[in-house]
Amino acid sequence: MNRTRQIGFSYLFLFPSFLLTMVLGVYPIAWAIRYMFYEYKGFGAASFVGFDNFRRLLEDSEYWHSVINTFVYAGGKLLITLPLSLILAVILNQKLRGRNWLRAIYFMPTIISSAVMAVVFFIIFNSYNGILNQYLIKFHIISERIDWLGPKHAMLTTIIIAAWGAVGNYMLLFLAGLQNIPNDVYESSSLDGANKWQQFWYLTIPMLGPVLQIVIMLAIINSLKGYESIMVLTEGGPVGKTEVMYLYVYKLFFPTASGSLTEQQFGYGSAVGFVTAVIVGIITLAYHAMSRRLNKLQ
């Protein structure tokens, strides 16, 4: 009897969490899976079209451009963020005057809204009266204004902004990993005559292995997913140069006046969302398998 009461109590306590997760987390996904096979514009009746949405997707060059853009965006972001955050973490793991202040400053962007900062970055990066151009000209680094948000540089600019927001976060995760490495390893190796670089390559990196794997995985998923700041800063423009996968999905559901997509397409949007989730899932799993293989090799 006591056991039944325990179980009953458990279910009672789990109920709010379970209900919310099912109704607002799982049901929407089921909704999308159903409408992938329908033509549905958000009003009127939905008509069953089978795999038509997926056929259309194969020929949708705008989407596949956004997939390539996403890879460029995520790749660029990782290339800047990971080494920089690791270096900062290693430095700030040592005894250094003012290291708590520096940690606080580096981590700060993490707590600030990326949507709000996109508004500020627009003021900094816009080509006509943007602060960056004006300072670069003032200090004679460039002679002509650079169109940071134009077709040529927009992707680079969004990558820089994304890296700005992410470095501190990964630095902190690396720091957490570094603090688990016992100090005497370093002491004995320096007695053996190892210098700082050797210690970094042959001690820190291998011992940080598991943490490194998790952080890289988080970084991959996050950079494939993020689109809020791009949405506010460029809306995917100019001419689709900064369009990323999830932003494209968003626009199918909530078309913007300035974009090329002007009508709601829930059926097609669901299919695109699903395929995007699968792409992200495959990349994550592939990375997971690869890092496990590397583990075995060592």
Place this chain on the structure above:
Amino acid sequence: MEVVTESFRGNSVKKQVRQVSFGKISGKVLLWIFLLVTALVIIFPVVVTFLGSLMSNIEITKGGTIFPSSLHFENYSEAWVQANFARFTWNSLFLSGATTIGTLIVASMAAYVVERIAFPGKALFVGIQAATMFISIGAVVIRPQFELMVKLHLHTNLWGVVLILISGHAYIFFILLSFLQGISRELDEAARIDGCTNAGIFWRIILPLMRPGLGVGALFTFCGAWNEYLRPLVFTMTNPKLQTLTVGLSYLRYGASAAVQTHYMLAGACLSILPLLVVYMIANKSFMQMTAGSLKG
């Protein structure tokens, strides 16, 4: 410089030592330059926001410097009234506050039961929670969520958004779960022998002991809800009265009028950043620890 070249050639031990110490010092200098430049780059946009919020609109538009020639504190009072930031701030506070309280209640109840009691379906429940963190089909889910809220008549206020944000409590659930693992079970056993019920144990023993963990969860949830952009944006498209700071600000960026009022925009950005920054600076130490700890969970 001379020291270096000499010691490269030189073979006396004394010179070697001098070279090492010189290398060390220049290394330190380089290190500090690197650290300070990085810090400066990170902090620059925030400084621009703060200083720009005190400039006149003409001065910002003209540009040329980030330092205001005279301080226009009235930007804040005007933004507060004219750009409706009073309303936005209240909406943001309500959204974040309600989401935080709701998330903590829901997640702590679930975490307590999962950590302490054996029941059928536990693995399934934990599996579903974990899955919600990793599967993302993007903005697709917002549509069914919105339609549900219309049916429940919760789309005309912010409660709909609050419920949706609470439903994303998996992350906090796992943080609290790992926190609970660190609290000794003997305490609740003792209470049980004294005749305390499950609910009593949760309320009188677990919750008070979990206070640091709840603080961590509260900070995370509050920051997350305060910065949430997409859902408030979608839910307030037809009802600007419900806009939060993040949404109201991005609307200013496209400006209803021809001339963008950048000074209001920056004052608003400050209003949305500063409260979080102040809390962050106060709670810096525990903030660092909890973020670091969350990796293990």
